Amino acid sequence: MKIVSLTFIALVYSVTVFPAGLSVLTSVYPVYIFTRNVVGETPGITLNLLLSPEKGGPHNYALTPGDLEKIAGADLLIINGGGLEGFLERIKKDIQSRLLIVDSSEGIKLIRADAGSGGHDFTNPHFFVSPQQAIIQVRNIARALRTADPPNAGKYQENAGQFIEKLERLTKEMKQRIQRFDNKKIITFHNAFAYFARDLGLVVVGVIENNPGQQPSAGELADLVRTIKRRQVKAVFSEPQFSAELAGVLVRETGIGLYRLDPMATGNDYQADAYLRVMKKNLRILVDALGE
Numbered sequence: 001m002k003i004v005s006l007t008f009i010a011l012v013y014s015v016t017v018f019p020a021g022l023s024v025l026t027s028v029y030p031v032y033i034f035t036r037n038v039v040g041e042t043p044g045i046t047l048n049l050l051l052s053p054e055k056g057g058p059h060n061y062a063l064t065p066g067d068l069e070k071i072a073g074a075d076l077l078i079i080n081g082g083g084l085e086g087f088l089e090r091i092k093k094d095i096q097s098r099l100l101i102v103d104s105s106e107g108i109k110l111i112r113a114d115a116g117s118g119g120h121d122f123t124n125p126h127f128f129v130s131p132q133q134a135i136i137q138v139r140n141i142a143r144a145l146r147t148a149d150p151p152n153a154g155k156y157q158e159n160a161g162q163f164i165e166k167l168e169r170l171t172k173e174m175k176q177r178i179q180r181f182d183n184k185k186i187i188t189f190h191n192a193f194a195y196f197a198r199d200l201g202l203v204v205v206g207v208i209e210n211n212p213g214q215q216p217s218a219g220e221l222a223d224l225v226r227t228i229k230r231r232q233v234k235a236v237f238s239e240p241q242f243s244a245e246l247a248g249v250l251v252r253e254t255g256i257g258l259y260r261l262d263p264m265a266t267g268n269d270y271q272a273d274a275y276l277r278v279m280k281k282n283l284r285i286l287v288d289a290l291g292e
């Protein structure tokens with residue numbers, strides 16, 4: 001009896017699973033984590049990440065021969081969109097005929113990037129930093145997977161639903177906890193927190209680094225000091241790339257609190273709940289910074 005049922009299961013399994021096994025490639029770290037949640041334990045799916053963390057963030061990234069190999073082996077390429085994948089522009093036309101490119105930003109109300117700010121042309125692509133926008137991306141990813149792999153459509157739908165529920169709960173908690181602060185004026189390192197701030201009611205009055213990889217000049221730093229004093233900015237959120245020396249000058253000149261938020265653009269934690277954990281930590285830091 002046992003043998004018969006096992007054979008039966010094996011037969012069903014071999015019929016249901018995507019014939020050759022679906023190979024899904026994600027462009028950047030947050031999109032990988034979102035897709036990881038939608039795929040869950042679905043059998044027969046290979047999920048890969050194009051940009052490895054040791055090569056730095058997506059800004060000014062250049063594709064390597066190894067990356068091109070990964071693209072050649074994929075059935076589906078899920079991108080963040082919004083202009084973040086500048087590194088794909090040159091080959092996009094070429095690869096479009098060989099694999100399906102899914103833009104996870106479809107339906108997101110994009111924020112324009114100021115000329116020269118954050119190194120992005122036209123639009124700000126950091127919507128993945130806001131859980132409220134991440135929900136839209138997860139929905140798009142789930143829809144793409146359901147279409148590419150109909151036998152497992154139910155699984156993708158269920159997994160996405162569970163993850164979205166967690167993101168919704170997180171968004172609600174963040175809004176509730178941040179709402180009660182009077183002064184929500186902050187300065188960030190680069191324009192990575194524009195959507196996060198918009199959705200949570202934070203006011204970004206300045207950005208330290210206008211071009212990725214370029215420290216602010218003495219004049220720009222002096223401007224920041226003036227802005228902090230004049231507009232009574234509550235906190236400055238730095239990123240690991242910001243030089244400790246310049247940060248020290250800012251703190252000395254203004255007495256402002258300096259904190260660090262994780263924009264989630266890169267990471268080496270590939271577990272499904274990595275995004276939720278980072279955002280919960282960001283919330284703790286934010287509450288600390290605004291409450292002091």
Ligand SMILES: [Zn+2]
Pocket residue numbers: 059118126190191192265
């Ligand atoms: Zn960025």
